[in-house]
Amino acid sequence: MENRGTATSPERADRTDPDVLLLRIDGRRPISAEVVSTVNGVCDAAEDSTGRARVVVEVSGSPEGRWPEGLTVATVSKWERALRRLERLPAPTVAVAHGDCGGIALDTLLATDYRIATGAVRLVVPVDAGATWPGMAVYRLAQRGAGASAIRRAVLFGTPVELAEALELQLLDEVSADPVSAHALAATRAGAVSGTELAIRRQLLDDAVTTGFDEALGVHLAACDRALRRAAVGAAS
The missing domain is CATH 1.20.5 (Single alpha-helices involved in coiled-coils or other helix-helix interfaces)
Known part of the structure; x- marks a missing residue:
């Protein structure tokens, strides 16, 4: 699985509004100390903003190939704790999803307050060595509908949750025509309270x-x- 680099400091989603923080998560990347640092960096900035921050999370991509060699439970634990921190921020978090979202992209998407899809988004629980990844995305999916057939198929067999199913199950909240309008919508949705x-x-x-x-x-x-x-x-x- 290819490891693509990313900045560890938060970007500004809107240069005219310094309180809008942008977090980009590529689901093709594995869990690593770097992505943990990236999420924690955005959380640091949001917590330091004294209640003014809004966080826009851009997610896309799904794992390609085997689980990465060298990944440890300790690193997975740090990743899950970083996501829990994101999930409990004193700031609104709005996700903008593109295409297939699996792995760390799905993990992060499910930890946000509001989720906007662009185009043909699918939610994918990764599969390797004959089993799906049993991380906390499974827990968050189950919280939203453990009895739903689409979620059971995703968790047990890795069957992607299609856009219409994700909307029906409220895993996604709405669809936007394109990424530009989705980001504008995200800033609006996150703007009322913090x-x-x-x-x-x-x-x-x-x-x-x-x-x-x-x-x-x-x-x-x-x-x-x-x-x-x-x-x-x-x-x-």
Whole structure:
């Protein structure tokens, strides 16, 4: 599998808006210390922006050939932790997907808040040595529909999830005509809210799947209290 280099510092997706950070992930590349550093670099920049950042994640490509030699569980663990950090950023994350997305591209796509497809996107769980890759993409796919036949075929047999299926299963949110309009749409989708409050709303959504009403009520009331306090400060200023 060819290893293509990439910058470890975040790019600016829009030169007129320095708070829009761009992360490019090529799914043909293997998990490596370099791609871990790339994701962590964007997370560093987003966390240092004091709540102003928006992250646009461009993903494409799927692994070609065998699992890379020398890949260790320790490196995979660092990669998964970097993605978890991206998933919990105090900033909105919007993905723009092109073509087949597998491997680290699929991993990263599923860790974003909102996902825009351009053209004939397919989601691919890589297969090698008679088995699919069992990383946390499997966990995220299962969270969104473990009983769906398209997800079961992808996880068990490596059958690509086609665009229409991905939209129906809400693995992708919408389709844009071309990459240029997709990036403009991504900046718009990510522009309404940001900061710690966004991260709190994301956590409320995630927890609602496994938390009962009475247990969740106190956390939601605390969030409401913060919202009222913020509104009062805004009205007084």
